[in-house]
Amino acid sequence: MNGSNPDATHPEDAEATPLRRRLIAWPLSLVAMTAALLLVANVLSACGGPPRERPDVDEIKAHAVEGVEHLMWRLDGTDEQTERLQSIVAEAVDELSAAHGPRDDLRAEMTRLLTAETIDRDAMEAFRQQHLERAERMSRIATTRLADALEVLTPAQRAQVGERLARHDRRHRWH
Numbered sequence: 001m002n003g004s005n006p007d008a009t010h011p012e013d014a015e016a017t018p019l020r021r022r023l024i025a026w027p028l029s030l031v032a033m034t035a036a037l038l039l040v041a042n043v044l045s046a047c048g049g050p051p052r053e054r055p056d057v058d059e060i061k062a063h064a065v066e067g068v069e070h071l072m073w074r075l076d077g078t079d080e081q082t083e084r085l086q087s088i089v090a091e092a093v094d095e096l097s098a099a100h101g102p103r104d105d106l107r108a109e110m111t112r113l114l115t116a117e118t119i120d121r122d123a124m125e126a127f128r129q130q131h132l133e134r135a136e137r138m139s140r141i142a143t144t145r146l147a148d149a150l151e152v153l154t155p156a157q158r159a160q161v162g163e164r165l166a167r168h169d170r171r172h173r174w175h
Contacts, residue, residue, distance in 0.1 A: 057097050064089045074164075075157045084152045092145035099137045106131075 065086050072082040113124055150158060 057093060060097075061090050061093050064093060075153070075160055077153075077157065081152050085149055088145055088148045088152070092141065095141045095145070096138055099134065099141055101134065 068082060068085045068089055071077075072085065077085075109127060113120065113127060153161070
C-alpha cells in the first residue's frame with residue numbers, strides 16, 4: 001500500500017479537468033450534431049426519396065387476404081368471420097388508396113418548394129396542412145375499419161390478439 005487516497009484531488013488535476021472536459025465535449029458535440037443532421041436528412045428523404053413504383057391495389061388486397069386467413073387460423077375463426085374480415089380489409093385498402101391520392105403530385109410540389117429561388121413560407125405551410133389533412137382522412141378510415149374488424153371477432157379472440165400484441169411488444173421493445 002502506498003497510502004494514496006484515490007478520491008483526493010491533486011493541483012494538476014484541478015487544472016486538467018477543464019481541458020479534459022473540452023477534449024471530451026467537442027467530439028461528443030460533433031457526434032450529436034452529426035446525428036441530428038442525419039435525422040433531419042432521413043426525415044427529408046422520407047418526404048422525397050427516390051421514386052418507387054406504387055404497389056398495385058390488387059396485390060395489396062391479395063396480401064391482406066392472406067394476412068386475414070393467417071390471423072383467423074391463429075384465432076380459430078369461422079369461415080364467416082374470415083369472409084367478413086376479408087371484405088372489410090378490401091374496402092379499407094380501396095378507401096385508403098383513394099384517400100392517399102397521387103404521390104407524384106406531392107413529390108413535384110415538395111421539390112418545387114425546396115428548390116425555389118426564394119423561400120415561400122406560406123406555400124410550405126399550405127403544403128404541410130395538405131399533408132396533415134390527408135393523414136387525418138387516412139387515420140379516420142383506418143380507425144373506422146379497425147373497429148369494424150374488431151366487431152367481427154369475439155371477446156375471447158380480441159383477448160388473444162391482445163396477448164399476441166403484448167408478447168410482440170416485449171420481444172421488440174428496443175424498436
